[in-house]
Amino acid sequence: MNDDTVSKYVASVEPTSALFVAGQWTSTGATFEVEDPATGAVIASVSDATAAEAVTAVDAAHDAFDRWRRTPPRERSEMLRRAHELMLADADRLVTLIMAENGKSESDARGEVTYAADFFRWFAEETVRTDGAYGESPGGGVRNIVTHRPVGVAALVTPWNFPAAMITRKIAPALAAGCTVVLKPAAETPLTALAIARLLTEAGVPAGVVNIVPTLDAPAVVTAWLEDPRVRKISFTGSTNVGRVLLRQAADRVVNSSMELGGNAPFVVTDDADLDAAVKGAMTAKFRNGGQACTAANRFYVHQDIADAFTARLGAAVEALTVGPAADSESDIGPLISARALAKTEQLVETAVAGGAKVAHRSGVPEGLTGHFHPAVVLTDVEPDAGIVQEEIFGPVAPIVRWRTDAEVIDYVNSSEFGLAAYVFAGNLQRALRIAEAMDAGMIGVNRGLVSDPSAPFGGVKQSGLGREGAREGLNEFTEAQYFSVDWSE
């Protein structure tokens, strides 16, 4: 796909400079620009919402709530099912938007669209599986009837690294549960969010059920939501630091909170692992989206007996990677999202090298481009307490630390404040599971480099978050139990 095609598709998302509130595309006086991180070119100007529009969006979601929660589950389910079909039918356009505003390669963007659409399908299927309980109280006589009702208007806040999937992973369960939503996409990637709003309208979702409020002033919009008594839920995906701020704000009104936060995934390779499988898993876990994933392998713990062999094979795969603009079909890895992200990654590598680490392998980087490109890199001789293994890198850098005993590697793994994803590759499944069970992580890939799956509960422990997305658990985040204590004895 060339640059012209990208601009043509981007231009076809009409109107791009709008908020989507109460089923209407509306403009504010101000706009902000969205850039292609591969070139720095401005690809669209989008309306910039203030706290006033944030409140208008809540008006719409609040007005739509009662009717939506009473819409029969089968009808809501079929709208989500149609959204799944429309999203796949519109995949080319969505892929192009994601490539243009996020910069990821075409194969990564295509993978994301399929994954994102799957949340609509999964939660379409869950919408009709309404559940509850009936029981007799232990003392006898009294019956307990339990139901799960939608929590209410939900505020959703999403990051730029998966511009489609982070949105559908929240909207689909919210709508399945009977909630209406106000959503603030990341300022870097609002276009995919607006395209999804349009697609939900085509799927039959009524006005006011989904409202999208792009802004440059995230604190103003999200604070307006958290202070509004009609907003009963905050579901946030992003960094741990911002999550902490929102949890503090949510505390004032005790707002129901789900937090999908930062990660620092360990990737453990034992001495009896199948090295080809481990390298394949490492390439997915580390370099999908150029390392800009919360589940990205951040620190490689490789048994010392196979460390040289593993490093050589991983290095060969890394050297074969092509870093370049998404519009170039040869590119495996796109640019980082911003100049700041590039500077941070470079700084982490420089500090590691100053501390004794070696750049053992690296891919090429295109010359003459203005985008935020960083080569794919393998670092060896990394100390277990180096900054680069303590911090979330969010870039295409694989630091390798060696270990000797299972107990030692479990200590390394659990030394982090984060606990989102983890990976273990071992030949002996019992050993793999023993190590996996001891890991402080919400999701563990065992001989697999990918854990994301709409049918599985996605989320972390420790400072990686609260709550889960996907699976039944993801729907439960948008409901509250209500029980009726009934005495119908004579």
Ligand code: NAD
């Ligand atoms: P970020 O925390 O900077 O931003 C996330 C969202 O919060 C954006 O929409 C942003 O505009 C908004 N925001 C920023 N400051 C805010 C404030 N003060 N008040 C209200 N909203 C605010 O994160 P990011 O850089 O966009 O994304 C990268 C981070 O997200 C990484 O740490 C990554 O691990 C994490 N992430 C986690 C998951 C997960 O499922 N656990 C998934 C994807 C990304």
